[in-house]
Amino acid sequence: KQEVTQIPAALSVPEGENLVLNCSFTDSAIYNLQWFRQDPGKGLTSLLLIQSSQREQTSGRLNASLDKSSGRSTLYIAASQPGDSATYLCAGMFDRGSTLGRLYFGRGTQLTVWP
Amino acid sequence: GAGVSQSPRYKVAKRGQDVALRCDPISGHVSLFWYQQALGQGPEFLTYFQNEAQLDKSGLPSDRFFAERPEGSVSTLKIQRTQQEDSAVYLCASSLWGVAGGETQYFGPGTRLLVL
Numbered sequence: 001k002q003e004v005t006q007i008p009a010a011l012s013v014p015e016g017e018n019l020v021l022n023c024s025f026t027d028s029a030i031y032n033l034q035w036f037r038q039d040p041g042k043g044l045t046s047l048l049l050i051q052s053s054q055r056e057q058t059s060g061r062l063n064a065s066l067d068k069s070s071g072r073s074t075l076y077i078a079a080s081q082p083g084d085s086a087t088y089l090c091a092g093m094f095d096r097g098s099t100l101g102r103l104y105f106g107r108g109t110q111l112t113v114w115p
Numbered sequence: 116g117a118g119v120s121q122s123p124r125y126k127v128a129k130r131g132q133d134v135a136l137r138c139d140p141i142s143g144h145v146s147l148f149w150y151q152q153a154l155g156q157g158p159e160f161l162t163y164f165q166n167e168a169q170l171d172k173s174g175l176p177s178d179r180f181f182a183e184r185p186e187g188s189v190s191t192l193k194i195q196r197t198q199q200e201d202s203a204v205y206l207c208a209s210s211l212w213g214v215a216g217g218e219t220q221y222f223g224p225g226t227r228l229l230v231l
Contacts (some may be wrong), residue, residue: 004157032217043119043206044158044222051217089157093217099216101146102171105157 002027002094003111006106013080013113021075021109023090025031031093032098033073036063038087047088048075052095080113119223121207127229128133128197136226137191140209147190148216149182150206158206165192165213170228198228 003026013019022031032051036044048057048064050073056065063076073090087110091103120139128134134139140147146165146198160174166187175182179197184190204227208220 034219035137036222043224046207046219047222049217049219091157092150093214099171100165100174102148102160102174103150103158103220105150105159107155 002092002096002104004090004104004106006088006090006109006111009107010107010110011109011112012104015057015080015082015113015115017080017113018076018078019080019111021077021088021111022073023073023106025071025104026053026074026091027094028071029095030066030068030071031095033066034091034093034103035062035073035075036089036091044089064108067091069099077111080111082113082115084113085111119207119209119221121205121223121226123226124224127131127228127231129231130198131195132197132230133195133222134197134228136194136205136228137208137225138192140188140190140207141211141221142188143211143231144221145187145212146210146214146220147184148208148210149190149192149215150208151176152204152206163214165200172224178186194228197228201229202230215230 035047050066060077087108149161152158163171164184204225
């Protein structure tokens, strides 16, 4: 069974800090990896999607990288703001035939950015 | 355009009741997914449709769970004889093409089910 792990489980930082969220996965047959944001009581908002052939993706202050050989992905948030406070989830899609399509999620990192 | 919508947003059921949860995917999206998210956990896959065909239902936890998408658009997740362990947020997601494209999945706001 594919396992996706996220550390830390929670992170509290002052506004303006650059920070890194970590995600690791055990299956080398990664098809793509996606980072989501979840606000309390709401669904998931897609932030970045990295295909297995790519090494990183950038959107504004966010940068996500993918290292298949080590089974890791990182989400870098530059110049954090209070509005970035949310739970960040990473999810992997793995090329294992009939299960292609399903996302395997980590438990998330709960981020608090205080003014 | 409109995103994925789900109804009801909240559902309280007595143990043993049947419930039906609805998902309206983004118009024209081929793929539709259901996930279950327990408190403090990441979402877990339940089932996947490509158009009206249910191609993967291996994540459904028991035969009390049933999903359908008869016309390839709206989907319903039905839970029969609900039990307390069914309490969770049920998330629906859709993507434009079939899964081989490895596209972004767009999620709805979820239905929060509480079984008393």
